[in-house]
Amino acid sequence: MTASESQGVERGTAYGFDAWLVTSPHATAAISIFGGQVLSYRPTGADDVLWVSPLAATPPTPIRGGIPVCWPYFGKENQTGDVPSHGYARTATWQVVDSEVLADDVTQVRLAPLGLERLTLRLELTVRVGATLEIGVRTTNLSDEPAVLTEALHNYLRVSDATDVHVEGLSGKSYEDKFDDLQVKTQDGDWRLPDDVPRSDRLYPDAGGTYRLVDPGRGRTIRVTGDRARTAVVWNPGADVASGMADVGPHWREFVCVETANAGPDLITVAAGATVEMWQTIALE
Numbered sequence: 001m002t003a004s005e006s007q008g009v010e011r012g013t014a015y016g017f018d019a020w021l022v023t024s025p026h027a028t029a030a031i032s033i034f035g036g037q038v039l040s041y042r043p044t045g046a047d048d049v050l051w052v053s054p055l056a057a058t059p060p061t062p063i064r065g066g067i068p069v070c071w072p073y074f075g076k077e078n079q080t081g082d083v084p085s086h087g088y089a090r091t092a093t094w095q096v097v098d099s100e101v102l103a104d105d106v107t108q109v110r111l112a113p114l115g116l117e118r119l120t121l122r123l124e125l126t127v128r129v130g131a132t133l134e135i136g137v138r139t140t141n142l143s144d145e146p147a148v149l150t151e152a153l154h155n156y157l158r159v160s161d162a163t164d165v166h167v168e169g170l171s172g173k174s175y176e177d178k179f180d181d182l183q184v185k186t187q188d189g190d191w192r193l194p195d196d197v198p199r200s201d202r203l204y205p206d207a208g209g210t211y212r213l214v215d216p217g218r219g220r221t222i223r224v225t226g227d228r229a230r231t232a233v234v235w236n237p238g239a240d241v242a243s244g245m246a247d248v249g250p251h252w253r254e255f256v257c258v259e260t261a262n263a264g265p266d267l268i269t270v271a272a273g274a275t276v277e278m279w280q281t282i283a284l285e
């Protein structure tokens with residue numbers, strides 16, 4: 001970065017991870033060099049909107065928290081062989097392409113992963129830190145064949161207690177229940193963790209695009225908006241599954257993931273030479 005390009009961006013650490021620290025008059029944020037994921041977003045005067053596990057492992061294990069970029073596939077969708085969950089971006093080392101201050105004092109950083117040249121898809125991330133947090137995932141297909149892509153911005157949203165919050169914007173939508181053999185069910189009212197077995201791994205194809213995570217315990221609502229992201233995934237592993245996850249354990253109540261994605265049946269076909277984008281905006285209400 002040149003001096004002018006680096007305005008509002010400096011190196012430091014966040015939650016113990018090497019990161020780029022991004023400032024604007026509206027908010028601060030941190031972006032991990034490992035994984036390129038936003039780790040922290042704090043609107044001025046507010047607590048962090050994002051959660052990073054106190055038990056997060058160190059590289060090369062993916063960081064449990066922030067907003068991992070699942071790319072060029074979600075989970076192990078449409079893959080063969082022993083591939084890593086959620087693709088290669090979240091375990092790559094990233095570099096800053098450039099940064100600048102946009103209108104309304106929004107600081108924008110563009111980043112790209114290193115070491116993924118073997119892929120014919122290219123990835124670029126845009127992070128805009130201001131009164132809202134905007135993240136754009138831009139994929140270019142360098143090959144002369146169409147490519148199938150699945151992807152997600154897998155946010156970990158910090159909550160008072162996952163059993164006390166609800167998500168608006170999904171009522172009436174069909175979902176695949178990944179905790180119940182992918183059975184297709186219908187969301188009846190707002191999303192809440194079930195009382196009997198409090199866990200959720202629900203993939204909502206063709207979802208609406210705007211979701212409100214209402215947290216009475218913290219007295220705040222986090223609005224998540226997807227753009228060109230047809231899928232929503234709402235994930236919290238609950239106590240039993242979390243007890244088998246070394247980087248979550250007893251901390252499962254501290255977050256809910258309201259992911260915007262193109263996944264499940266919502267595959268993206270990227271034409272030869274074409275570029276596609278997916279965006280997520282996070283705002284405190």
Ligand SMILES: O=P(O)(O)OC[C@H]1O[C@H](O)[C@H](O)[C@@H](O)[C@@H]1O
Binds near residue numbers: 233257
């Ligand atoms: O443990 P990870 O690979 O980070 O995945 C964490 C979770 O991500 C998504 O929410 C998937 O829908 C879940 O099935 C998965 O368990």
